[in-house]
Amino acid sequence: MDELAAQAHALASSANGLDPTAFPSLRRLENDLVAATARLVSGAPSTVGAVTSGGTESCLLAVLAAREGRPDVAEPSMVLPSTVHAAFHKAARLFRVRPVVVPVDPVTFRADPDAMAAAIDDTTVLVVASAPSYAHGVIDPVAPVAAAAAARGVRMHVDACIGGWVLPYFRRLGTPVPEFGFGVEGVTSVSVDLHKYAYCPKGVSVLLHADAGLRRGHYFASADWPGYTMLNSTIQSTRSGGPLAAAWAVVQHLGDDGYLELARQTLAAVTAVADGIRSIDGLRLLAEPDSTLIALTADDDSFDLFTVADEMRVRGWYVQPQFAHGSSPVNLHLTVTPANRGGEEGFLADLAASVAAARETGPVTVDENVAAFVAALDPDALTGERFEGLLTAAGLGGGAGLPDRMAGINALLGAATPALRERLLREFLGMLYRPD
Incomplete structure (x- = not known):
């Protein structure tokens, strides 16, 4: 797939997505990718979208469109669960939309629908939920949060950058994945990264809107200068056609059956790793994984997880340390994909050895x-x-x-x-x- 993507990228890398009339092939590729993504998340015939450079740009544009859609609100705000991706805080800073951060359930780490509903007021232009959240890999209760937003006439965005492409296949494999896309009444936009579980090269993401009117706010046009009328569908102007072509080629090559099989492999790997962590003395899952992300933490204070991360690196593995935040203690974060499928036994053996080495070293202390x-x-x-x-x-x-x-x-x-x-x-x- 890497070779296929590289060949497709090379064919279109010099084409510019700035003007959709100059390179109609790029427009076709983008529309095809948007349509394929919409099908996965229960899009309707009215669903439209845009291909962006990554999940952060998709999230930025969702916030921008929501702000621009409410010009009557002088000081707009958005309601965010405390586990929302940092991209929304970046959007808050860039677009001057005040973040109203709502604590999540301290045990499940899922958004609290009642608290989210209570945080919505007359300044709210957007409510956000995750499918799943990055830090803990759990899916927020999208339906009640979306219902609360809809009751106040507020847009609802679902950040499915990680799960949007793989969770629908997990559902087909029998995993009880709740509906999180446009099948939920009140959801107005969804972001899905193709460079994650669609296995496309960086960086390709799709931002979907329930209809064209909702998308209009992140379009930019400028005719008040002596040059051409600038028209942009995303934050970027010049856009290489390479990522579009590479993504299109990969999606066409794998097809529905290919993605289902890769999801099957990933689900088996997630299950094996999670079960293995449960069997290692001193470790526990911080949350039951809803998708492909696993967060594990220490069950006692006889060792330090930061040392475990160092020991795993010595053994050839990278596990991502996450600092304590609110009710979430220091933990280690794993991302499971078909690329590391098959290494579960070795990973778990090295993880157990790393815990033993960290316990022998003792906890790290700061004077x-x-x-x-x-x-x-x-x-x-x-x-x-x-x-x-x-x-x-x-x-x-x-x-x-x-x-x-x-x-x-x-x-x-x-x-x-x-x-x-x-x-x-x-x-x-x-x-x-x-x-x-």
Whole structure:
């Protein structure tokens, strides 16, 4: 599939999706991808969409369309579960839509429909749910949340960037996946990434709207200058036709039967990994996985998960550490795909060995004085030079990238406030991107 996608990409990479009349083949490819995506999430004949560069752009456009659709609201807001993808906070900052963050159920980590409904007011232009949420891999209760939004005349977006292409196939395989797309009354837009479980190259995502009127707000046109009338369906202007062609080729090649078989393999792998984690002393699933994402956490305090992540890296595996947030403790995040299918036995053996090694090492601790100092820092009051000193002290200085062992650094970052962590990592990013 990689070779097929690369060949298709090369054929269309020089074509420009800026003007749909200049390269009608690209328009055909896009319409085909939108139609295929809509079929999976119960789209109707009125369903329309746009192909974007990725899930973040799809989410940004959903927020922009909702804001532009309510010009009567001077200071618009959107209601978000606390587990929503950070792309919506990015949209809030870019488009000046105030985020109203609602805590999720502290045990299941799913959105609380009653709390979401109570948060909707006259300024709300959008309500969002996830299918699934990234951090915990669980599906929010879309139907009651959408009903609450519809009752107030508010748009409802479902972020199915991860699950939109694979969950319908899980349902066909007998997994009790609740309806999350346009089959739910009140859902007005859905985002689905094709570069995830449609196995297309980066970056291709689809943003769907229930009808063309809902999509209109993220279109951009500008005729008030001496050049051509600029017309954009997404945030981008110039768009290479390469990703479109590669995605179209992969979707056509795999077909419905191919995707069903890949879903079968993925589901078997998820089940095996989840069952294996349950059998490892000291670990537990943070939430029962609804899709292809697994979050695991420690069941006792005799070892440190950040050390487990380091030990897994030594053994050739990458597991993603996630910091504590609200009722969600420090955990490790896994993404299961057919690409790593077949390695479950080895992965679980190495995970058990990594836990044993971490238990022998003992928990990572941050000196109390250092933790207090970090907790008291005001990120807005510190200069760039001071931050460089902090990064160097934390082992992240010099622009050389990350060290092999991250447990100590992650423990220190975990002691920082989210605002300080954000500022530290922005400064770290700035240090990485400097020409020699």
